[in-house]
Amino acid sequence: MKKTLQTAVMGVTGYAGLELARLLLRHPKLQGSSPLFLGRAEATAHATPLTDLHPHLLDNNGSRSLKLEPFSWGLLRDRGVDVLFLATPHEQSRELAPAAIEHGLRVIDLSGAWRLDDAQNRSVYKFEDEGSATAVSVQTKSVYGMPELHRGEIKDAVLVANPGCFATSVILALKPLQAQGWIDLDRGIVSDSKSGVSGAGKTPSAKTHFMHAADNLSAYGVFGHRHTGELLEQLDLLPEQVIFTPHLLPIPRGILSTIYVSFKDAKQATEIEACYREFYRDSPMVRVFPSGQLPQIQYSVRTNYCDIGFHLAPDGRRCVIVSCLDNLLKGAAGQAVQNLNVMYGWNESEGLA
Amino acid sequence: MKKTLQTAVMGVTGYAGLELARLLLRHPKLQGSSPLFLGRAEATAHATPLTDLHPHLLDNNGSRSLKLEPFSWGLLRDRGVDVLFLATPHEQSRELAPAAIEHGLRVIDLSGAWRLDDAQNRSVYKFEDEGSATAVSVQTKSVYGMPELHRGEIKDAVLVANPGCFATSVILALKPLQAQGWIDLDRGIVSDSKSGVSGAGKTPSAKTHFMHAADNLSAYGVFGHRHTGELLEQLDLLPEQVIFTPHLLPIPRGILSTIYVSFKDAKQATEIEACYREFYRDSPMVRVFPSGQLPQIQYSVRTNYCDIGFHLAPDGRRCVIVSCLDNLLKGAAGQAVQNLNVMYGWNESEGLA
Amino acid sequence: MKKTLQTAVMGVTGYAGLELARLLLRHPKLQGSSPLFLGRAEATAHATPLTDLHPHLLDNNGSRSLKLEPFSWGLLRDRGVDVLFLATPHEQSRELAPAAIEHGLRVIDLSGAWRLDDAQNRSVYKFEDEGSATAVSVQTKSVYGMPELHRGEIKDAVLVANPGCFATSVILALKPLQAQGWIDLDRGIVSDSKSGVSGAGKTPSAKTHFMHAADNLSAYGVFGHRHTGELLEQLDLLPEQVIFTPHLLPIPRGILSTIYVSFKDAKQATEIEACYREFYRDSPMVRVFPSGQLPQIQYSVRTNYCDIGFHLAPDGRRCVIVSCLDNLLKGAAGQAVQNLNVMYGWNESEGLA
Amino acid sequence: MKKTLQTAVMGVTGYAGLELARLLLRHPKLQGSSPLFLGRAEATAHATPLTDLHPHLLDNNGSRSLKLEPFSWGLLRDRGVDVLFLATPHEQSRELAPAAIEHGLRVIDLSGAWRLDDAQNRSVYKFEDEGSATAVSVQTKSVYGMPELHRGEIKDAVLVANPGCFATSVILALKPLQAQGWIDLDRGIVSDSKSGVSGAGKTPSAKTHFMHAADNLSAYGVFGHRHTGELLEQLDLLPEQVIFTPHLLPIPRGILSTIYVSFKDAKQATEIEACYREFYRDSPMVRVFPSGQLPQIQYSVRTNYCDIGFHLAPDGRRCVIVSCLDNLLKGAAGQAVQNLNVMYGWNESEGLA
Incomplete structure (x- = not known):
């Protein structure tokens, strides 16, 4: 009888892949079996020690037992893989996800391949298989992997499209207010984001x-x-209603989005704080700050939290919201593990504290 | 017959003061006489080598000939000082500037003491002498020291109030568009600034x-x-028409402001670029970037330039403007020297290239 | 019947104190009772939320349940404290440690108060109570808290003097070679250390x-x-046999020591690597790198590992050793927890992986 | 009649090349003619604006008049080039320098191509033309371009081999002491260098x-x-007498070398300081610090100075020397211009202050 869920990670060489490896290796629910780490067959002639790539993963006896193995569907089957994480470029995820579903696997894809329902929005990616029957069918199955918004659908999904890092910081900051219909969209939303x-x-x-x-x-x-x-799809916005400007910060990790909104009617700070607290009451990975206290990058970096704070203008109409997260954790690998937890009915913050 | 202008700097211990010392020491028009460097009499018992404070100023023979001397009006008179730079906290500038004018000196003040005409705007400073006859009279004489906007008045000013660093980046980016009346102020302006x-x-x-x-x-x-x-005074804005949010960047120096405006009518990128180029045609310290190319902090840091670029939305209505400068140069000491140049009819970029 | 060990931390406001709080809060053996966090009675009028000091410790429901409480021996007794961590300045540790022992507590002191047996070596600290009967008696009880060298004594110690961060990096790198008597001390040892x-x-x-x-x-x-x-006491060196030069690195955390030794007789790289591996065979928190591969700060930062690598000159006589650790973990709070583990017979890396 | 020296720079795309361009463009003796900036003919199909590569060089009117032109000997001749700077990889310098000499040009080469007289020392470069008649002949003509040591020879040189950045910091720190014969070479010299x-x-x-x-x-x-x-050639050392260990610092520019020497006989700090001051009395680009005061990277960065300080042990035998410079200036482009100044009899610090 199978005891422990068997995970596999394709594309463990990047930053998000390394974080994912760390999280899965110490995840309490996965201690019975080591995750399978996979590289492209062309680039990975034979099993190589993962610590050659990431000396950070060395243990004290110099053990190089963790291996990077060449990808093949046969290997996935032989090892009894249940869930495949794709930490691959989006073109590769477009190929692998449909095949993985065919092979009966559940997939959590960290790329941008399956996040967007609208063809117009997808057009920036210039997918080669855009519009093909397979792609259409797989996109239908895909669930946007933000547990705070889509917990129920993620639970049963075969394909979870893990959100973009910037998008996570902006959507989590705006969704509660937008869900109330408070935002004056005619005046436009600005998200000035830094990563x-x-x-x-x-x-x-x-x-x-x-x-x-x-x-x-x-x-x-x-x-x-x-x-x-x-942003458009998850927040029901039109392109002319939001400006999103990313900036490159001179730091290794962390995102801070400074978001500017106007309300249709004047609000009290207490209303806004209550709105956030209510919306995220059962969401362990969002921390709402008291009114007037703003998160900083250093508070959430190396955690899976998204921190949200705000400052309301004296007129009660204009509001500055600041949202912070770690782009490799809540913005990538951590959210992927959070999705795994939801998919298998575990505590949503399991292995993420 | 007096050949060289005699300058003095009060408050040379801070970052802007050090930059000012460097600029004045190598200024071509000031080679005939060394600037006088002054500290508060209480803290500067006797003349001390400036290089003890700033080893950066050492020359190769270990010369410690530059001195920090205790401030007194007698000393200023004895040395024949013409222009006094105040790189002092604003409370101190409130005291020193009126007295200096009394003593027949021209003053360039780097603090916030004399920048604001409107009492409401000044209230954040909580000046002790607010409303006194002297203060009212001196404020009337004060000219906002942004040569690109007030060149004519600066030429004859007895008191030049050197602008704030953030304010310089935002005002220079917005003034040309605002002067045209193009900006839809009802939709509000956002300046997301980082220093x-x-x-x-x-x-x-x-x-x-x-x-x-x-x-x-x-x-x-x-x-x-x-x-x-x-911003309000120089751009003729009401408080509800602009949001300005500063951020602290993990870098030693440099400011980048990302500014969001909407136009009343759709514009062409060429119109906007032309507007900027025309406005700054005779301003050697502003660099206008071609449409769609954005300045970065590293381009203007350690220069006296303010770099301005923009990106217009496809709808021609929404525009993102990026403005960069070095907060210690164009945002402080460099602009002060630029003002000095204007005051004495020299080339505006003299000693600043 | 008492189930869980009760710990207390005095001085949780500094960097090492915060790390210690984090480690104790998640330590598997301490889940039954929260550590007691203490501040000086003068500065801590009443219990205040620890998260006001360290927003990093906030959980998602904004809970501020962790408190910083004013220190008193009565409080320690009422809460049944077994072990007191001192993350205090050394003068304070000189006062608190003797009293704590009097009150029957075991003490782990992170300061430099009780590390040195030799009065000459202690003289740099200028302790006020130097030479007093109490100080002499307490120093006799003190054990230098480096488990890799003094595991047996630590197990039963009432006072563990947690080593200095630089000292840890240098001693762990040199002890195995010095224990063999291989180092030519006449040629001197150089440790060029960066923190x-x-x-x-x-x-x-x-x-x-x-x-x-x-x-x-x-x-x-x-x-x-x-x-x-x-270094002198733990490595049996005379002052003229070693030069230790610290440098301040522009990074938040991490130490790298580059250590230069000469051997009396030419060695093979394999001998040296074997010497290290043998010495640290049962030490889970030291990672020995293969000959010619050198650790970097980024490999050990945010871990409790001390990483050691070396490069032997072709002549077999001169050797460059590089030793890295996180100054707040293996160099402070992590080593303190490692000592706690040894004192209570737990796995030495418990709560530190 | 030719008034201004005509310079050309081959390889202006790298960091040292950019610094060199900046220095030459503002050099007082070169104001009569713009330097010629050259790129490899294959990569530079036609003249392109230099500011496309380096927006830092933009002036305020957006002028893109500085051009990067495709290299050819004909172009050099047509423009009347006198001196050719090579800021090229060493393989390219091995090809270009002999040909340039043939064409009657004087050459300042910033690469490692022509610095080493000893074939054994050169072997790490694996030059393809090693031992060829041309290479042997050109090497004989080459002068090691450190004005503080070889001013006389540089004056008349046709080929100046600009020193390595690390080498400059170590040689300038050790030469005065080594020239006195004070260093106990049997105990070995250590240079722990960081860039x-x-x-x-x-x-x-x-x-x-x-x-x-x-x-x-x-x-x-x-x-x-x-x-x-x-180091070996300029300081007359044997390989076993010195260990040089470079480290990569997380900063953009600057070198600090911490150098450890022992003296044959005990010295006074005053003797050592006097030795340095005497040696560098006529060297404007070396700053000797008072005994016990140590330079820091920030003092010399963005200058052409090499700063030297030292700390003598109480025994008078062991000495720690710290040497700092900017790797792109005194360690590359600045020293190249210093060499130019020497070659043409100008003030050695002309254009470098």
Whole structure:
């Protein structure tokens, strides 16, 4: 009789993959069997020690027992894998997710491949299989993996599309207010968001060079960042109702979004705080700050929390909301594990405290 | 016959004071006489080598000839000082500026003491002499020291109030558009501004501790920062028409403001670029970037430039403007020297290239 | 019947204290009773939420149930405290440790108060009670809290003097070689050590100001750092046999010591690696790297590991050893918990993985 | 009649090349003619604005008049180039320098191509033309471009080999003492050197990725760094007499070398300070610090100074020397301009203050 859920991670070489490996290795519900770590068959000729890639994972006896193994469906079957995490580029996730579902696996995909229902929103990704019968069918099965919004659907999903890091910080900050219908959308929403360099990925580039990122700040992707579609779909917004501007911070990890909204009617700070507390009452991974106290990146970095605070103008109409999270945890690997917990009926914060 | 202008700097111990010392020491028009560096008489018992404070100023023969001398009006008179720079806390500038004018000196004040015409805007400073006859009279003489806006008045001013660092970045970015009447003020302006730690001053505090500032980002002074009044007065705005949110960046110096405006009528990017280029045609210290190219902090840091770029939404109505400068130069000491240049009819960028 | 060990922490406001709080709160063996967090009675008028000091400790329901309480021996007795951690300045530890022993408590002191047996070595601390009967008696009871060297004595100690952060990195790197008698002490040992800013403490100062620490490197305490005495005593060295030079790194946490030794006789790299592996065979918190592979700060930061690697010159006589650890964990709070584990016969890495 | 010296820079895309461009553009003796900026013909199809590569060089009117032009000997001749700076990889410098000399140009080479007289020391570079008649002949003409040591030879040199950045910091710190014969070489010299990331070059790599460099410190090239040969040749040392260990610092620029020496006989601190002051009396770019005061990276960064300080042990035998410089200025482009000044009989610090 099978005791422990068997997980597998495809794409463990990146930053989110490493965090995912760490989380799964110490997850209380997964202690009976080690996760299977997989690399592309072309690049992974034979099983290699994972610690060659990530010396951080070494234990004290120099054990190199954790292996990176070449991906094959046969291997997944032989090891009895139940859940496959895809920490792969989105093109690869477009290929692997449908096949994995075919093989009877449940999939948690950390890429942007299956997050967007609307073809227009998806168009920035230029998916090669866009509109194919398979893609359409798989997208239908996909659930947007934000437990605070879609807990019920995630529980039974075969494919969970783990949200974007920026999108998580903005959606969690706005959803409670938007659900109340309080926001004056005619005046527009602005999200000025800032992320640490790990958000730009592990591949060395001019952008991620220390000399570019350090002692600097730059905006990018203005009016065109891929995460914008997630905001539109999850918050029921039109493109002209929101501006989202990402910036590259000279820090390794962490996101802070400063969000500007106007209310249709003047509000009290206590109403707003109550709205947030009510919305997230049963959500262990969101921390609502008292009115006028704002989160900082350092409070949530290396945790799976999304911290939310706000400051209301004296007129009660204009509000500045600050939302912080760790882009590799609540913005990626941590939220993926949170989704796993929901899928198997475990405590939502299991292995994430 | 007197050949060289004699300058004096009161308050050379802070970051802006050090930058000012550097700029004045190498200013081509001031090579005939060394600036006089002054400290408070109580704290500066006798002349001490300036290099004990700032080893950066050492020359190769270990010369400690630059002195910090105890302030007195007699000393200023004996040395024939023409212009007094105040790099002092604003309370001290409130005391010193009127007396200096009495003594026939011209004053360039880097503090917030004399920037604001409106008593309501000044109220955040809680000046002790608020409303006194002297204060009212001196404020009338004060000119807001932004050459790009007030070149003519600065030329003849006895008291130049050097602008705030954040205010400089926001005002220079908005003034050309606001002067055209293009901005839809009903939709509100947002300036999400970020500054390096030198903006928080040299006094050690919890906020400037490396452990707080590094690997972090935090917003502060929401709906209440002192520079807001400068925006209102220089841009003819009402308090409800602009939100200005400063953030503390984990870098030593540099400011980036991301500014969000809506236009009353749809614009072309070429119109906007032309508007900026026309407005700053004779302003050597503002660099306008081509449409769609955005400045980064690293381009203007350690220069006296304010860099301005923008990105227009496809609808032609919403515009993201990015403005960068070095908070210690164009945001403080550099702009002070630029004002000096204007006051004496020199090339505006003299000693600042 | 008493089930769970009751711990108390005096001095939870500093960086090491916060780490200690985190470790104790999640320690598997301490889940039955919350640690008692104490502040000086003068400064802590009444119980205050610990999260006001450390928002990092907030949980999602905004609970502020963790309290900082005013210290008193009565409180310790009423709560049935077994072990008292002192994360206090050394002067305070000199006062509190003897009294705590009198009250029948076991003490783990993180300060430098009780680490040194030799009066000459202690003299840099200028203890007021130096030479008093109590101090002499308590020092006799004190055990140097490095489990890798003194596991047996720690088990039964009433007072464990937790080692200095720099000292830990140097002693663990040198002890195995020194125990073999291989090092040519006539040629001298050099330890060029570098630490992140948290090692300089939480009190804001010129040294810990972001503007001083960032983008900089500086040596300090040359020929006079307090940790030198620990090296001499634990490694049986004379002052002229070792130079220890600390440097302040522009990073929050982590220590790297680059250590230069000469051997009396030429060695093989395999001999050296075997010597380390044998010495640390039963020490779960030391990771020995393969010959020629050197640890980096990022591998051990936020862990309780001390990582050790080396590179042997072709002549087999000169050796460069690199030792890394997290100054707040293996260099402070983590080692304190490791000592707790040894004192109570638990797995040495319990709560530290 | 030719008025102004005509310079050309090959390889202006890297960090040292950019610094060199900045220095030459504002050099007082070169104001009559703009330097010629050259790129490899293959990579530079036609003249492109230099500001596309380096927006830092933009002036306020958006002028893109500085051009990067495709390299050809014909172009150099047509423009009347007198001096060619090579800021190229060493393989390229091995090709270009001999040809340039053939064409009658004087060459200042910033690479490691022509620094080493000894074939054994050169072997780490694996030059393809090693031992060829041309290479042997050109090496004979090459002068090691450290003005403080070789001013006379540099004056008339056709080929100046600009020193390595690390080597400059170590050689300048040791030469005065070594020239006196004071150092006990039997006890060995240790140079523990640390450099900012710009020293690792502009090509993005795992090593220069922000996520590797930030919040980290690592040693590399132990017992095998290329600059070691320069130490041996310039300081007359045998390989077994010195250990040089470079480390990668999480800062953009700056080098600090902590150097450990023993003296044959006990010295007074005053003797040592006097030795340094005498040696560098006519060297404007070296700053000797008073005994016991140590330079920090921040004092010399963005200057062309090499700062030297020391701390003598109470025994008068062991001495810790700290040497700091900016790796892109005194360690590269600044020293190249210093060499230019010497070659043309100008003030040695011309354009470098």
